[in-house]
Amino acid sequence: MLRVARTSKNNGRQFWGSKFKSAASSDMVWCNYFKWCDEELYDERDGIIAQQRMKIYELEISVRAMKKTIQFFLGLVIVVVVIFIVMVPIMLKIQCV
Numbered sequence: 001m002l003r004v005a006r007t008s009k010n011n012g013r014q015f016w017g018s019k020f021k022s023a024a025s026s027d028m029v030w031c032n033y034f035k036w037c038d039e040e041l042y043d044e045r046d047g048i049i050a051q052q053r054m055k056i057y058e059l060e061i062s063v064r065a066m067k068k069t070i071q072f073f074l075g076l077v078i079v080v081v082v083i084f085i086v087m088v089p090i091m092l093k094i095q096c097v
Helices: 037-096
Strands: 002-004 014-021 028-036
Touching: 014 037, 028 037
Parallel strands: none
Antiparallel strands: 002 014, 014 028
């Protein structure tokens, strides 16, 4: 049964509790079941947060791999440019002779 807390710390906060009819009296008695309603949301949120953290971790690994690939190709481009700069004057001298 959905109930509302009336304590100063949790005033207005909803919780789940169950009650049953006592065999000893005609009063309704609360059993020991208790769970805040918003804890269900936290449980779901915790799962979503865990999934998002895993996704972030996977994306970070992908970013690191891409950085390594970019560094490799950047180094390759630099080597090709240096070779081109060195070879062009040599080729021009050969053609002029």
